[in-house]
Amino acid sequence: MRAALAALVVISAGADAQTNRDIYAQRALARALDERCQLFSENERLALDGAFLQARGDLLRAGFDARRIDQTYDQISRNAANQPCNSEATLAVAANIHSAYVGWQRERFQDYxxxxxxxxxxxxxxxxxxxxxxxxxxxxxxxxxxxxxxxxxxxxxxxxxxxxxxxxxxxxxxxxxxxxxxxxxxxxxxxxxxxxxxxxxxxxxxxxxxxxxxxxxxxxxxxxxxxxxxxxxxxxxxxxxxxxxxxxxxxxxxxxxxxxxxxxxxxxxxxxxxxxxxxxxxxx
Structure with a gap:
């Protein structure tokens, strides 16, 4: 039951073409922007956190080093700090999460x-x-x-x-x-x-x-x-x-x-x- 989780990815290319690293980076960017710009509601933020944690777990299980994963997040956060909260790119990230959460909240169960x-x-x-x-x-x-x-x-x-x-x-x-x-x-x-x-x-x-x-x-x-x-x-x-x-x-x-x-x-x-x-x- 990963359809709802996949919907919480900021889609910039076809989902089939995305690697685990792409998915992690996109969820990390949305999370980092929200930390600075407060883009989401509490429940949207929790949904995004869950999707982010799952993406991080996928990388760990694939053999990626935990420190390198966390260093990547720090770099993404630094890059996000240079992206204005009202920029077109930031607003597009927010719109994607808002839209995805509508479907996400209808899901009664998920397997992890x-x-x-x-x-x-x-x-x-x-x-x-x-x-x-x-x-x-x-x-x-x-x-x-x-x-x-x-x-x-x-x-x-x-x-x-x-x-x-x-x-x-x-x-x-x-x-x-x-x-x-x-x-x-x-x-x-x-x-x-x-x-x-x-x-x-x-x-x-x-x-x-x-x-x-x-x-x-x-x-x-x-x-x-x-x-x-x-x-x-x-x-x-x-x-x-x-x-x-x-x-x-x-x-x-x-x-x-x-x-x-x-x-x-x-x-x-x-x-x-x-x-x-x-x-x-x-x-x-």
Missing amino acids: VGAPTLWRANRPYGYDSWVVTQTLLDADHSLMVGLYNSDQTYALTIAAAVTSEIASLTLHVRDTDMSPELHDPSLGGLLEIEGLPSWTPYFPPAAGSRRFIPSARWSDEDLAYFSFSESALEAFANLDPREAARIEAFNSEGNLVATHYVGIGDFAAALAFVRSSPDWSGGR
């Missing part, structure tokens, strides 16, 4: 890169529901993880079947202050690490990671829900799109019964999609 499966993002409804989610399958201890809307409060949430033996959970993510670089325990494939999935080499380090415990728990007929603090959501969303977080599940006696890894992917872009909903504040 995740691991081991995609993130499914849904516009908020007036009842409790997942708004970003993926399922981590396991023979005995499958989990759902994502963003859950409970009474118009949105929290990073993990859920397990009420019939499972899972009584508590912990979430582990890389501490970006203590460990600013991605952590590859295999040292580039030199070591074989048992128990790690093959879809990424990047995992929370043994030292230099943050551990979060749930701030609330509740259940319905099918699932037991464990929700986390706003700081946990922020730490999770700010991770690199290429890395994974670790979830540890414990039974009522405190014994570890399952370990899951969830790929960050474009979770931040999915979060921006949800927050850009016209009725986000109403939880509808």
Whole structure:
């Protein structure tokens, strides 16, 4: 479901002819111009941020260096500083985003890169529901993880079947202050690490990671829900799109019964999609 995202590109050539670098540069230019000229509404800005983050994730997954990507953004911002806010080129960028957002806000759901499966993002409804989610399958201890809307409060949430033996959970993510670089325990494939999935080499380090415990728990007929603090959501969303977080599940006696890894992917872009909903504040 990338049609709506593609529409948020400032089209200067045929979409089929554009590379990931072109798309990133165009979204970066629109974002940089908005930072200086305040071109967009809050929801338009969130939609553009999501499209920008997805374009950046595509470059990272294609092997582009994160520092070079960010240096490119800085250069684009410097170039944008020389473009008057009322120039024809600036107004054309603004008109393109305004027009694209009309279609964007009608989209009820989008799929985003995740691991081991995609993130499914849904516009908020007036009842409790997942708004970003993926399922981590396991023979005995499958989990759902994502963003859950409970009474118009949105929290990073993990859920397990009420019939499972899972009584508590912990979430582990890389501490970006203590460990600013991605952590590859295999040292580039030199070591074989048992128990790690093959879809990424990047995992929370043994030292230099943050551990979060749930701030609330509740259940319905099918699932037991464990929700986390706003700081946990922020730490999770700010991770690199290429890395994974670790979830540890414990039974009522405190014994570890399952370990899951969830790929960050474009979770931040999915979060921006949800927050850009016209009725986000109403939880509808």
